[in-house]
Amino acid sequence: MRTRLEPWTSGTSATAASRSAIIYGNWLTHGSQVENDAALSCVRAALDAGITTFDTADVYANTKAETVLGEALKDERRASVEIFTKVYWPTGPGGPNDTGLSRKHILESIEGSLQRLGTDYVDLYQAHRYDYETPLEETMQAFADVVRHGKALYIGVSEWTAEQIRAGHELARDLGVQLISNQPQYSMLWRVIEDQVVPTSRELGVSQIVWSPIAQGVLTGKYEPGAEPPPGSRATDEKGGADMIKRFLNDEVLTAVQRLRPIADGLDVTMAQLAIAWVLANDNVAGAIVGASRPEQIESNARASGLTLDDEVRGAIDEALGAIPETDPAETTSPSTRVV
Numbered sequence: 001m002r003t004r005l006e007p008w009t010s011g012t013s014a015t016a017a018s019r020s021a022i023i024y025g026n027w028l029t030h031g032s033q034v035e036n037d038a039a040l041s042c043v044r045a046a047l048d049a050g051i052t053t054f055d056t057a058d059v060y061a062n063t064k065a066e067t068v069l070g071e072a073l074k075d076e077r078r079a080s081v082e083i084f085t086k087v088y089w090p091t092g093p094g095g096p097n098d099t100g101l102s103r104k105h106i107l108e109s110i111e112g113s114l115q116r117l118g119t120d121y122v123d124l125y126q127a128h129r130y131d132y133e134t135p136l137e138e139t140m141q142a143f144a145d146v147v148r149h150g151k152a153l154y155i156g157v158s159e160w161t162a163e164q165i166r167a168g169h170e171l172a173r174d175l176g177v178q179l180i181s182n183q184p185q186y187s188m189l190w191r192v193i194e195d196q197v198v199p200t201s202r203e204l205g206v207s208q209i210v211w212s213p214i215a216q217g218v219l220t221g222k223y224e225p226g227a228e229p230p231p232g233s234r235a236t237d238e239k240g241g242a243d244m245i246k247r248f249l250n251d252e253v254l255t256a257v258q259r260l261r262p263i264a265d266g267l268d269v270t271m272a273q274l275a276i277a278w279v280l281a282n283d284n285v286a287g288a289i290v291g292a293s294r295p296e297q298i299e300s301n302a303r304a305s306g307l308t309l310d311d312e313v314r315g316a317i318d319e320a321l322g323a324i325p326e327t328d329p330a331e332t333t334s335p336s337t338r339v340v
Contacts, residue, residue, distance in 0.1 A: 021280055021305040023084075023209065024298065025055040025289035026065045036068055038293065043072035045295035049302035053082040055183075055209070055289050057128055058113050059089035070118035078119060084209075085113045086158060086183075088128035101131035106142040110151050125152035126183055130164050130334035140168060144175040156181035156209070161332050162200035169204045179206065181286065184332065186210035188219060188260075188278050188321060189248060192331040198284045207286035210279050214290075216245035218253070219275035221261055225251040252324065259320035269307060276304035278317060 024046040026039065043054070056069050066085060073081060087109040090099040097104055110125060125146055131139060143155045155177060157168060165182055172179040182201060184193045186208065193208065201208060214220055222230055229249070248254075257271075264274040279288050292298045309317075 020050060020052045020082075021287050022049075022051050022276070022302050023053040023055050023287045023289045024051050025211065025291050026069055027057070027060050027211070027291060036071075039068050040072045041295050042292045042298055043069065045292075045298040046302070047076070047081075049299050051298070051302060052080060053084070053123075053287060055084040055211075056117075057086035057089070057126075058091050058109055058116075059086075059128065063091055063112065063116060066113055066116035070116055074118050082123040083117060083119060084124040084126060084156075085117065085122050086126040086128040087113070088131065100134055101127055101139040101142075102134045103138050103142040106139070106146065110146050114151060121151050121153065123153050124156050124181065125154075126156040126158050126181070127160070127168075128158050130157070130160050132334070132336055136164075136167055137171060140171040140175060144172065144177045147177045154178050154180045156183060158183035159185070159332065159334055160197075161334075162196040162329075164334075165197065165206060166200055166204065169206060181207050181209050183209045183211060183289075185212045186279055186282075186285070187213050187215040188275055188317060189215045189253065189257075189325050190331075191325045191327045192329055194327065196329045197332055198282070202284050208282070208284050209287045209289065210285055211289045212244075213279040213288040214272050214275045215248055218245065218248040218257060219260070219271055221257060221271040223249060223254055224258065225254040256321050256324045260317065263313065263316050263320065267307070267313070269304075270300060272301055273304040273307060274309075274317075276301055277307035277309055278314070280305060281309050281314065 024043065046054070054069055054073065056065050058066060060066070069083070073083070087106055088099065088101055091109070091112075092098045097108075099105065110122075113122065114120065125143065127139065127143070143152075146152045147155060155172060156179065157165060160168065160182055165179075169179045182197065184197060186193055187210075190212070198208065217223070260271055260274065264271045267274065269277070276288050276290065279285050288304075290298070290301045292301070
């Protein structure tokens with residue numbers, strides 16, 4: 001694990017904060033799947049592994065995840081860690097003002113996030129999805145005000161299309177703030193950003209902070225074709241994990257994933273490490289978000305940041321997976337209406 005912080009740019013022209021290449025995320029693992037003591041142990045393991053960047057969102061476990069992360073980091077020197085959070089999805093009672101990217105929701109949500117996280121500012125405040133019901137100008141003005149008031153250093157987006165990123169970046173520039181990142185799903189199996197989002201982002205100096213680099217755990221190889229999911233795995237979690245992973249749980253995909261095992265074995269790495277290293281090999285990827293339910297998972301996955309994959313290995317991965325990966329850029333979408 002490289003512990004020296006590197007610039008956000010990852011080959012782009014943007015100038016922004018620093019971060020660890022492996023980012024610890026607590027989407028389904030804090031405040032829901034894992035008891036608080038285990039969650040705190042995972043954060044400590046991340047810090048011990050040289051991870052300094054932590055990603056969360058107000059909607060995760062309906063605000064509980066932010067609270068747990070704030071508690072875990074309360075004794076850390078604030079300048080030594082980077083905290084990211086997000087806004088869009090419903091929180092609280094789910095009323096009409098409790099969702100979306102309106103000025104009211106953004107300005108109220110940042111206050112709640114800061115209180116739960118126990119900090120005066122976040123390093124990156126992200127639009128969790130695109131809001132079709134609020135004018136983009138209103139959204140970006142609100143984000144700009146959050147930055148000007150010192151409550152966030154930079155702004156980012158998540159799962160925006162290339163056109164949406166371009167429009168948001170232009171407005172942010174006109175407002176004098178920096179939109180530095182997009183947070184998309186990206187893995188060996190889910191490559192929908194490669195055709196349009198990545199080229200546009202490179203042009204604009206925007207980097208990707210990718211989530212699900214091991215495809216909800218499928219790329220660990222623990223799900224085998226023709227077999228029931230392992231007990232306690234994400235595929236058995238009815239709180240949300242099973243929903244997200246089901247698109248990958250068919251024998252055709254699982255058989256292809258098993259063909260990656262000899263490649264990982266030949267490099268003397270785990271399949272998860274191979275998957276994380278693969279996304280980091282993309283020069284537009286600034287960091288990969290990993291979660292964990294046990295500290296040892298963090299320790300293992302953190303080692304992926306030091307793994308370099310040459311052209312031969314990447315070619316072998318593509319051959320093993322064949323036509324399995326999803327590449328359609330139309331799959332890069334936000335919901336057309338808010339979910340309340």
